[in-house]
Amino acid sequence: MELFEKLMYYLSYPLVQYALVVGVFIALCSSLLGVTLVLKRLSFIGDGLSHVAFGAMAFAVVLNFSNQMLLVLPVTVLVAILLLCTGKNSKIKGDSAIAMLSVGALALGYLVLNVFPEMVTSGNVAGDVCSTLFGSASLLTLSSKDVWLCIGLSVFVIGVFVFFYHKLFAITFDEDFAAATGIRVQVYNILLATVIAVVIVLAMKLVGSLLISALIIFPTMSAMRVFKSFKSVIICSACTSVVCALTGMLVSILFSTPVGATVVAADMVLFGVFALIGALKG
Amino acid sequence: MAQLTCDNVILGYEKTAVTGLINFSLNKGDYLYIIGDNGSGKSTLMKGILGLRKPMEGTILFGDGLKQNEIGYMPQQTIVQKDFPASVEEIVISGCLSRSGLRPFFTNKDKMLADEMLSKMEILDLKKRSYRELSGGQQQIVLLARALCATQKMLLLDEPVAGLDPETTEELYELVKKLNREEGVTIIMVSHDMHAVSKYASHVLNLVKEPVFFGTAEEYFASHAKGQEDK
Numbered sequence: 001m002e003l004f005e006k007l008m009y010y011l012s013y014p015l016v017q018y019a020l021v022v023g024v025f026i027a028l029c030s031s032l033l034g035v036t037l038v039l040k041r042l043s044f045i046g047d048g049l050s051h052v053a054f055g056a057m058a059f060a061v062v063l064n065f066s067n068q069m070l071l072v073l074p075v076t077v078l079v080a081i082l083l084l085c086t087g088k089n090s091k092i093k094g095d096s097a098i099a100m101l102s103v104g105a106l107a108l109g110y111l112v113l114n115v116f117p118e119m120v121t122s123g124n125v126a127g128d129v130c131s132t133l134f135g136s137a138s139l140l141t142l143s144s145k146d147v148w149l150c151i152g153l154s155v156f157v158i159g160v161f162v163f164f165y166h167k168l169f170a171i172t173f174d175e176d177f178a179a180a181t182g183i184r185v186q187v188y189n190i191l192l193a194t195v196i197a198v199v200i201v202l203a204m205k206l207v208g209s210l211l212i213s214a215l216i217i218f219p220t221m222s223a224m225r226v227f228k229s230f231k232s233v234i235i236c237s238a239c240t241s242v243v244c245a246l247t248g249m250l251v252s253i254l255f256s257t258p259v260g261a262t263v264v265a266a267d268m269v270l271f272g273v274f275a276l277i278g279a280l281k282g
Numbered sequence: 283m284a285q286l287t288c289d290n291v292i293l294g295y296e297k298t299a300v301t302g303l304i305n306f307s308l309n310k311g312d313y314l315y316i317i318g319d320n321g322s323g324k325s326t327l328m329k330g331i332l333g334l335r336k337p338m339e340g341t342i343l344f345g346d347g348l349k350q351n352e353i354g355y356m357p358q359q360t361i362v363q364k365d366f367p368a369s370v371e372e373i374v375i376s377g378c379l380s381r382s383g384l385r386p387f388f389t390n391k392d393k394m395l396a397d398e399m400l401s402k403m404e405i406l407d408l409k410k411r412s413y414r415e416l417s418g419g420q421q422q423i424v425l426l427a428r429a430l431c432a433t434q435k436m437l438l439l440d441e442p443v444a445g446l447d448p449e450t451t452e453e454l455y456e457l458v459k460k461l462n463r464e465e466g467v468t469i470i471m472v473s474h475d476m477h478a479v480s481k482y483a484s485h486v487l488n489l490v491k492e493p494v495f496f497g498t499a500e501e502y503f504a505s506h507a508k509g510q511e512d513k
Contacts, residue, residue: 039367040362162386163386164386165386166382167379169368169372169376173366173373174357174363176334176355176357178376179332180332180351181355181379181380181432181433182350182380183380223367224365227367228415229368229371229412230367230369230372231372233367
């Protein structure tokens with residue numbers, strides 16, 4: 001009962017309400033895209049892009065951007081398009097390209113933050129890096145402007161997904177067939193890359209750039225243990241993700257654990273449960 | 283007028299030619315086998331026909347009411363598809379997408395067409411099943427039904443029997459033959475299976491040697507036999 005009262009007390013704060021709303025939207029978006037990414041064997045693109053976003057953010061801090069999104073979002077979108085659309089023909093193959101960009105951006109980002117520590121307004125480089133990597137408290141420092149931006153972008157992502165659902169299915173299942181029947185695969189790949197980048201930049205706020213892959217991969221993998229059609233996997237993955245994000249955030253508020261890590265832990269537990277159900281079902 | 287004409291076509295990657303000079307034309311109801319070893323340019327030619335790759339030289343022409351995006355393509359299975367969570371229904375109806383433009387949903391007509399193709403392929407009972415739980419042969423037939431949803435004028439099949447047991451292979455060949463004979467669907471088959479060539483082909487395109495051979499199946503086997511004698 002005491003716990004419940006404590007929860008109610010926290011929930012009465014607008015900051016906490018903002019955090020929950022944003023968390024739910026981010027979880028929903030990342031799980032929707034996760035299905036496509038996992039099935040296209042691109043699970044790690046989330047990881048790679050989030051490190052790129054981290055690098056971009058470090059530069060935005062050092063260059064003293066008032067709104068970091070203005071740099072982070074375009075850079076991430078650009079890299080996403082490069083990775084997704086040149087994948088097949090480029091000289092450097094997909095997975096190594098992602099790995100190189102990922103560690104490269106991470107290293108450069110950390111480097112510039114340490115070379116120009118005077119630009120880090122909080123005066124605490126290690127603390128700032130840690131919160132960008134693991135999410136931590138940033139969710140509770142959202143302004144209402146952030147919240148509306150986040151909701152707007154989420155609605156855009158969900159809209160794209162719903163509107164192009166069948167096309168996304170077709171290019172995920174069989175790109176060659178889709179291209180042969182006249183679907184403009186490249187256009188949809190660019191659209192997909194843009195949406196992925198948007199989701200990753202958003203998700204950085206929730207779980208930080210190291211744990212983003214978890215938001216993308218776990219709900220899908222859980223859903224795939226049990227469900228067998230594309231539609232049911234997507235619906236299940238969206239529900240799983242939202243439930244885990246809510247649970248994780250509430251637990252983290254109550255027991256003051258780090259937000260990102262707690263959400264991911266919740267995802268892992270649910271994956272275990274689904275794997276068990278899947279195994280029992282045979 | 284021919285449905286498909288390759289006029290002095292050469293295909294390749296970047297600046298390296300992969301195929302020889304290709305000349306052939308196909309009419310409605312023909313059954314063409316494209317044969318050749320690995321690396322002789324079969325897949326490259328296929329991509330050329332489908333418009334996924336521009337020829338280095340020459341032109342690929344379409345006629346007799348056929349447009350380039352009206353070729354039903356049945357690609358080889360990819361690793362991605364092996365454990366893809368999708369129902370048979372979802373996959374087959376995705377063949378209708380080319381006609382839906384920007385419309386975000388399928389119409390009843392699309393759904394009826396998908397059902398019709400499922401029953402034509404005799405797999406209506408698999409409609410709700412999950413693709414990844416089907417046998418290799420059933421999966422191929424599902425992909426064939428999907429190709430038929432896209433078009434019923436011309437089918438292009440890329441090694442459709444690779445990895446199938448003899449019985450299923452036969453079953454698939456018979457289905458394709460039925461489409462060819464009864465519905466007048468033009469077939470282009472890429473295959474290694476010489477036994478099937480002698481049994482089903484009306485025309486043969488052999489990419490192995492220069493010059494590239496194109497002719498009716500009888501001509502091909504006559505020249506082939508002659509080649510054997512010469513040796």
